[in-house]
Amino acid sequence: MNISLNITETIQDWLMSMMPEGVASIAAMVSVALIYLIIFAVAGLYLVLLERKVAAWFQLRIGPNRVGYWGLLQTMADALKLVSKELTGTVKADKFLYNLAPYFVIISSLMALAVFPFTKEFQAFDINIGIFFLIAISSVGVIGILLAGWSSNNKFALIGAMRSGVQTISYELSVGLSLLTMVLLTGSLQLSEIVESQKEGWLILQGHVPAIIAFMVYMIAGTAETNRAPFDMVEAESELGAGFHTEYSGMKFAYFFLAEFINMFIIAAIATTVFFGAWLSPFGITESLPWLGVFWFLGKTIVLVFLMMWFRWTFPRLRVDQLLTLEWKYLLPINLVNIVIMAVMVWLNLTIKF
Numbered sequence: 570m571n572i573s574l575n576i577t578e579t580i581q582d583w584l585m586s587m588m589p590e591g592v593a594s595i596a597a598m599v600s601v602a603l604i605y606l607i608i609f610a611v612a613g614l615y616l617v618l619l620e621r622k623v624a625a626w627f628q629l630r631i632g633p634n635r636v637g638y639w640g641l642l643q644t645m646a647d648a649l650k651l652v653s654k655e656l657t658g659t660v661k662a663d664k665f666l667y668n669l670a671p672y673f674v675i676i677s678s679l680m681a682l683a684v685f686p687f688t689k690e691f692q693a694f695d696i697n698i699g700i701f702f703l704i705a706i707s708s709v710g711v712i713g714i715l716l717a718g719w720s721s722n723n724k725f726a727l728i729g730a731m732r733s734g735v736q737t738i739s740y741e742l743s744v745g746l747s748l749l750t751m752v753l754l755t756g757s758l759q760l761s762e763i764v765e766s767q768k769e770g771w772l773i774l775q776g777h778v779p780a781i782i783a784f785m786v787y788m789i790a791g792t793a794e795t796n797r798a799p800f801d802m803v804e805a806e807s808e809l810g811a812g813f814h815t816e817y818s819g820m821k822f823a824y825f826f827l828a829e830f831i832n833m834f835i836i837a838a839i840a841t842t843v844f845f846g847a848w849l850s851p852f853g854i855t856e857s858l859p860w861l862g863v864f865w866f867l868g869k870t871i872v873l874v875f876l877m878m879w880f881r882w883t884f885p886r887l888r889v890d891q892l893l894t895l896e897w898k899y900l901l902p903i904n905l906v907n908i909v910i911m912a913v914m915v916w917l918n919l920t921i922k923f
Contacts, residue, residue: 576601576604576690576691576692576693577597577598577601577693577694579690580597580600580601581593581594581597584596584597584600601683601693605679605682605683605693606679608682609678609679609682609827609831610827612830612831612834613827613830613831614644614645614648614827615644616830616831616833616834616874617644617647617826617827617830618633618640618641618643618644619871619874619875619878620830620878621633621643622640623875623878623879623882624878624881624882627879627882627883628882648823651819651820651822651823652819652820652823654818654819654820655818655819656818656819656820656821657818657819658721658816658817658818659721659722659723659816661722662720662721662722662816663719663720663722665720666716666719666720667716667717667720667721667816668821669713669716670713670714670716670717670720671713671717671817671821671824671825671828672713672824673709673710673712673713673716674710674713674714674717674824674825674828675713675824675827675828676709677706677707677709677710677713678710678828678831678832678835679831680706680709681703681706681707681835682831682835682838684696684699684702684703684760685760685838685842685847685866686760686761686764686842686847686848686866687847687848687862687863687866687867688848688860688862688863688866689761689848689862691862691863692760692761695759695760695761696759697757697758697759698758698759699758699759699760699761699763700748700752700758700760700763700843701758703835703839704741704744704745704748707741707744707794707832707835708737708741710828710832711733711734711737711738714729714730714733714734714737714803714813715730715731715733715734716730717730717813717814717817717825718730718731718733718812718813721813721815721816721817722816723815723816725808725809725810725812725815726809726812726813726814726815726816728809728812729803729804729805729809729811729812729813729815730803730812730813732802732803732812732889733796733803733812733813735893736793736794736796736800736802736803736892737794737796739793739892739893739896739897740790740791740793740794740800740896740900741790741794742896742901742904743786743787743789743790743896743900743901743904744787744790744791744794746786746901746904746905746908747783747784747786747787747790747904747907748783748787748839748843749908750776750779750780750783750904750907750908750911751763751772751776751780751783751843751844753908753911753912753915754772754775754776754780754911754915755772760842760847763842763843763847764842764846764847764848764849767846767847767849768849771844771845771846771849771851772843772844772845772846773844773845776911776914777914777919779907779910779911779914780844780911782903782907783844783904783907783911784840784844786900786903786904786907787839787840787844788836788840788873788876788877789895789900790896790900791836791837791839791840791877792836792877792880793892793895793896794832794836795829795832795833795836795877796829797829797833797877797880797881798880798881798882798884798886799880799881799884799885799886799887800886800887800892801886802886802887802888802889802892805886813825814826833874833877834870834874836873836877837870837871837873837874837877838866838870840873841866841869841870841873845869846869847862847865847866847869848862848863848865848866849862849865850862850865
């Protein structure tokens with residue numbers, strides 16, 4: 570059951586006052602899709618800029634600073650350059666799958682964005698299996714990576730795609746189990762209900778030490794699932810060139826590049842929603858000023874994105890055996906023990922209420 574009227578229902582009700590119900594429903598879906606496409610594009614471009622600025626800061630460089638004030642339009646210029654580039658490919662590539670692969674990656678990322686509660690009302694779809702949906706849809710993106718590597722008919726691209734499949738399947742277990750630990754605490758998969766349960770305190774505080782462990786495991790596994798350093802064996806430049814998208818250029822390459830940053834945002838946004846109260850302020854002011862919720866949600870998410878970027882520019886790349894050892898010998902056993910401890914805590918009603 571929805572706790573509040575979400576953005577989709579609000580737009581649909583407004584359109585129904587001006588046109589037939591069937592037409593209004595279609596128009597509402599198109600309108601919401603366009604809103605999220607704009608959010609997707611703008612967020613992706615400025616996350617790229619943030620990455621370059623953070624990298625420059627860590628390496629004592631200036632970073633982009635020519636196009637626009639403080640380089641704020643640099644990624645816009647890069648996007649225009651990629652749009653104008655010729656789309657090239659290999660002669661022996663499987664054309665249909667080669668062209669289809671980028672859309673798997675980009676659409677799965679866009680679908681995941683639709684269920685996040687940016688505020689109490691700004692949520693496109695508030696489904697009762699929100700966490701399950703996010704875990705499921707995140708698995709679809711790897712199909713695009715596998716298709717890209719195989720259809721390119723390039724051995725480096727294929728090796729990169731195979732590594733991505735192994736890595737994603739492995740680390741999805743830890744991502745799922747760490748989220749399941751918090752589902753035990755809230756008793757719901759619906760994101761809006763998870764947020765409502767945090768009005769008495771963020772879950773990372775309500776759940777004692779198991780919640781903190783779940784958060785740490787989630788961030789490590791989430792970083793690995795997005796194929797970012799130090800877990801970027803999928804695109805190990807010194808070994809595989811650009812990895813699975815070696816043979817892509819122009820906007821098709823941009824789709825993969827953009828999806829990586831949006832996936833990083835999604836991982837951070839899930840953590841914000843499940844562990845840190847989404848749009849809820851620790852001071853309670855978002856109840857009286859609901860529009861401030863967007864800033865709280867984005868602020869928390871950007872802090873976690875910065876943490877993932879910090880990982881990238883601090884730690885060296887792992888070897889493949891180290892990558893899999895970390896998951897199967899350390900993170901997975903820790904997760905299994907942690908979920909049992911959380912279950913016992915919930916059974917004994919040992920959670921903290923503020």
